[in-house]
Amino acid sequence: MAARESTESRLAFWATALPPLLWVAVFFLIPLGVIWAYSFGENLGLTGVSISGTFANYARAFEPLYLQIFAKSVFVAGVTTLLCLIIGFPVALAIVFASERWRPWLLLLVMLPFWTNLLIRTYALIAVLRTEGYVNYGLAWIWESASWLKTLVGLEPLAPYEPLQLLYNNFAVVFGLVYVHLPFMVLPLYAALDRLDRSLMEASLDLGAGHLRTLFSIVVPLALPGIISGVIITFVPALGAYLTPDLLGGPDSQMIANVIERQFKKANDWPFGAALSFLLMYATFIAIALRAYLSRGKAADAHGI
């Protein structure tokens, strides 16, 4: 009986373990492993790659041209994250303090764009920002009204409206990234602020601290793990963004993912693209490890009190 049971439970274990393990190994780890191996290889002819153990691809990635693109990607992702934090923090706060009736609706409103196709959201922004887009159309209308008002009081009319170049530049890329990643920031912030003990805020206000002081010396320190989570969760996908810089950016707003794509498609330099992919992956892992490290430190602090 016992023997039958243990055979059966061993069978259950393998039946449970094998399919997902095999899948992850064959269709995820092996492809990544192949890329990793390619990053130490060199091109042979048009399609062949020989894995020769060279570090030349990584050395090339550290040439000023690519280093600059890396630095720029980190900068753009950083600005995006900061803007998301500034825009998203009051939103998260508002949802936390909303009434029971409103809260699910506000959360749904934040989450709905998150479920909408990324490509479609990016395309929607093109229609808003292009030279004959809604923003420029609105501005032109205001400009012409102002011009008309001036002629009405007998002044010279304004010069014809020059549409602003809002698309195909770095501004558009940051705008698009903030648009796309805002929910990534609001949801972890909401989760952190929701756990906050409100009596601490009330105590701070009762003891005479203003709202800003309460925010910076009570709310922010207590919600710090959540803020760090939000920052990393926003920063990581923004750093690896491909579609937004591709569709909204100009020739000088390429990010690292666009360079990787070009190595694999147009430039056909797989080993170099593989090296860049792994550098991006290492950067991602460092960010995630940082989050784990920082939030663990905070958790220990909280227990220490």
Next chain:
Amino acid sequence: MRTAKDRPAPLEYNRRWSMRLWLTGVFIFLYAPLMALVAFSFNDSKRNIVWKGFTLKYYGQLFRNDDLMIAFANSLTIAFVATLLSLVLGTLAAVLLWRFRFPGKAAVEGAMALPIVVPEICMGVAMLVFFSSVVPWPNNLVWPFNLGAIIIAHVSFCFPFVAMVVRARLANFNKEQEEAAKDLGASEWQAFRDILIPHIRPALIAGALLSFTLSLDDFVITFFTSGPNTVTFPVKVYSMVRFSVTPEVNAASTMLILLTVVLMVLGALMQKSSQRRS
């Protein structure tokens, strides 16, 4: 004169006009572009900026656009098959990590979480290399088998999400129920089917919804695994967007937004009914 009742209490941030203004501004920022996109899919003008009148002609064009319709069918097929596979693999992975102790468990846990955190572009190029030089996927297979490479790639990034959702649900499963079933003579499989599966049903619905949407939405990874004969809806829309901003793209986008909303409502309803049952 303002009375004490009118004045917001200290923590009633939402009654402050500054907060309301901010919230309204953010929601306009999030929704105005999408609403304009939907509205202008009904606009009777090719220029697509001034409202000229209501029309459905771009939806008619959409349905006569064979390439787009094939791409749409491809996307739905891929999402459907990938969701089925992800449900099976994700549930097994969740049960594995929740129930068994085995050497190397931490490593397995890490490997299962990896597809969630790896940048899409890295996964995309890995799949491109894998399916073009390691295991070349034959490109002359009959439909739907020609979509195999894309389906496999989608399952690889969808099933860890299913595993995550199911595992969260398993955390509050009472193991005694399963033990009682086994004491009463149920086999491992019977206990799994009759006790565990009903308990995790809401998570299965949520996971299915998540993986269907993820698969339907994915552009980057599909972009690297799709060939000329295996175009998906986002890949097709991408090539249209690159070309120009037209009401037809607006109509196609509106269809996809509608599909997403329908899926979400359906998921919420199913979740509600399954919670009522349990």
